[in-house]
Amino acid sequence: MLKLSNNVAIPDWELQITQIRAQGAGGQNVNKVASAVHLRFDVLHSSLPPFYKERLMALSDQRVSKEGVIIIKAQTFRTLEKNKDDALRRLKALILDAVKTEKVRRPTKPSKSAKKKRLDKKTQKGRTKALRGKVQL
Structure with a gap:
């Protein structure tokens, strides 16, 4: 459950987190690429309040598609758990x-x-x- 405020939260079943493994990864980045995460969230079919949905759909961000799907890619950390947490935070x-x-x-x-x-x-x-600088008797 991703809590946004006191009365608004996103249930875990609405978030689709997939582990992405790039083809042909080798060398030093093999662990980093193997732990990459894509988080997919469908705004229109979510349980968010209508105000949230309207504001998200009006947002001019490349992560939000015209169909109302938000895709966030996270691969900055070496572990899968940290990348999941990073994607959820973003x-x-x-x-x-x-x-x-x-x-x-x-x-x-x-x-x-x-x-x-x-x-x-x-x-x-x-x-x-x-009184600064003056002598007092």
Whole structure:
């Protein structure tokens, strides 16, 4: 189960993870290529909320096809488990980036206590600077 938020998760049966072994792999990269992973996720036939599906389909990313299939390839690590985890992490990041909406903050005025605190701090700094270098008796 890939958890996206408190109320949204993707069940394991919707994720298709296949191990890819390139033909004719040899030399130093044989372990790296043998542990490569392709993760396939069908957006349209998933249990995601409609808002998530719309945002993912509108995304201009080469990993999302026109049919609504996301394919993520991972082969940076030598072990199969780490590549699976990497692919799942990248899928989660892709989905969360697609559905992220910016918060609109209203500009607020500083309160009276905040203004007073700022002024006190400012005057205290001024007194300290004024006394710097002077000998006190």
